[in-house]
Amino acid sequence: MHEIGVLMEVVKTVENFAQKNGVTKIQTLVLQIGELSSMIPRYIEACYPAAIDGTMLQETELKIEILPGNGICKECNKVFNLIENNNVCPKCTSKHWEILSGKEFMIKEIIAC
Template sequence: MHEIGVMIEVVKTVEKFAKQNGVTQIQTLVLQIGELSTVVPRYIKACYPAAIEGTLLENTQLQIEILPGNAICDSCNKVFNILESKSVCPYCNSKNWEMLTGKEFNIKEIVAC
């Protein structure tokens, strides 16, 4: 489970941003995680309390938005969800596609009090 290390780095990044911008209290941290990412959202939620203990984020809420794993078909140019379609274009049955979204891990928003 590498998520604790990931969350510790997120906390460092958010604290640095807060310090640079004069933010002293944070209410909510919003993360975006792609459904094809190597980061598992439920593990992020589980390790969040340990990662924020004793930090500026100690009393914050965590929100996670899951971004779909979408691809564009090289044959028919249609966009489809990779997981739902089992990696095959549902429009033309092609297995040739290019990933558009789904591997992201972003700090989307820091909501200050």
């Protein structure tokens, strides 16, 4: 489970941002996680309390937004969700596509008190 290590880096990043910008209390941290990323949202949620323990984020709420894993068909240019369509274009049934989104893992928002 690599999520704890990634979360610890997120905490460092947020703390550095807060320090540089004079933020003393953070209410909410919003992460965006793509459906196709290697991060598993339920593991992120499970590891979050351990990652923030003893940090300035200790009292923060975590919100996770899931970004769709979309691809574009190389045959017909249809944009479609890869997971919902089992990696097959719903328009022409081609299996030749390119990923457009869904591999992201980002800090979207830091909401200060």
